[in-house]
Amino acid sequence: MKIDRNAPVGVFDSGVGGLTVAREIMRNLPSEKIVYFGDTARVPYGSKSKETIIRYSRQIIRFLQGQQVKAIVVACNTASAFALEEIRNELDIPILGVIEPGARVAAQETKNKRVGVIGTVGTVGTGIHEDYLRRLDQEITVIGKACPLFVPLVEEGWLHDPVTIEVASRYLRELQEKEIDTLILGCTHYPLLRSVIRQVMGDDVRLVNPAYETALELGRLLKEENLLSAGKEQEEFPYRFYVSDLAEKFKDFANSILPYDVEMTQKIDIERF
Numbered sequence: 001m002k003i004d005r006n007a008p009v010g011v012f013d014s015g016v017g018g019l020t021v022a023r024e025i026m027r028n029l030p031s032e033k034i035v036y037f038g039d040t041a042r043v044p045y046g047s048k049s050k051e052t053i054i055r056y057s058r059q060i061i062r063f064l065q066g067q068q069v070k071a072i073v074v075a076c077n078t079a080s081a082f083a084l085e086e087i088r089n090e091l092d093i094p095i096l097g098v099i100e101p102g103a104r105v106a107a108q109e110t111k112n113k114r115v116g117v118i119g120t121v122g123t124v125g126t127g128i129h130e131d132y133l134r135r136l137d138q139e140i141t142v143i144g145k146a147c148p149l150f151v152p153l154v155e156e157g158w159l160h161d162p163v164t165i166e167v168a169s170r171y172l173r174e175l176q177e178k179e180i181d182t183l184i185l186g187c188t189h190y191p192l193l194r195s196v197i198r199q200v201m202g203d204d205v206r207l208v209n210p211a212y213e214t215a216l217e218l219g220r221l222l223k224e225e226n227l228l229s230a231g232k233e234q235e236e237f238p239y240r241f242y243v244s245d246l247a248e249k250f251k252d253f254a255n256s257i258l259p260y261d262v263e264m265t266q267k268i269d270i271e272r273f
């Protein structure tokens, strides 16, 4: 199959979290167009079963393929943990997730070899970050902690609220006691809580946002496959956003965090795919 190098990259998440990855792609690969899908009708993914997340991911990928994307970024740790390996072989375009890039940065950064991972119940339950980290360095100890209330707090826009600080203090206390020096933000929603997490963990713990490394990895992959775009100047909507519910709310949120004025957000019926 001949893939069009000027086609957009598909990026998806359960909601707004994947925008943290889209933002890094916009900054680091400015010639690339993006079709983003946020599954706002079915968020959160983190408390659902593997079978359900695989089914959702397949539907979204079918939708993105209908948009003629040339590559797919699974901008969701839960879907990366549950569905990526299962789905990779079904596709004839490149696909990458967010877990391996994050683990790579953490392995480079840690000095005392004690790494914390926060994520959804689903992601932390798989132990997938630990698998990658231990493959990179056998001496690393990984301490995982699920923070299920973080995603609804982010979707609600409570990024700096006293309630969020209280919740973060309770979740993160355990990690503070374990003397980690590096903490992977293992859910794409969590970088939006970075200042709260920083406040609770203090300045000595390095916070790893896998989004930046994922964007660089995408660039490497596209280059390898000869799929880097020649430019997006002529496009009316170089970044297009689709959701499964509440398009206006999503648009307002996206506009508050992206270095781009989001005009096109459309609701689609994902169950059709």
Ligand code: DGL
Pocket (backbone or CB within 6 Å): 013, 014, 015, 017, 018, 043, 044, 045, 046, 047, 075, 076, 077, 078, 079, 119, 120, 123, 151, 186, 187, 188, 189
């Ligand atoms: N942002 C997603 C992740 O990285 C999913 C959060 C959720 O929907 O529970 O895991």
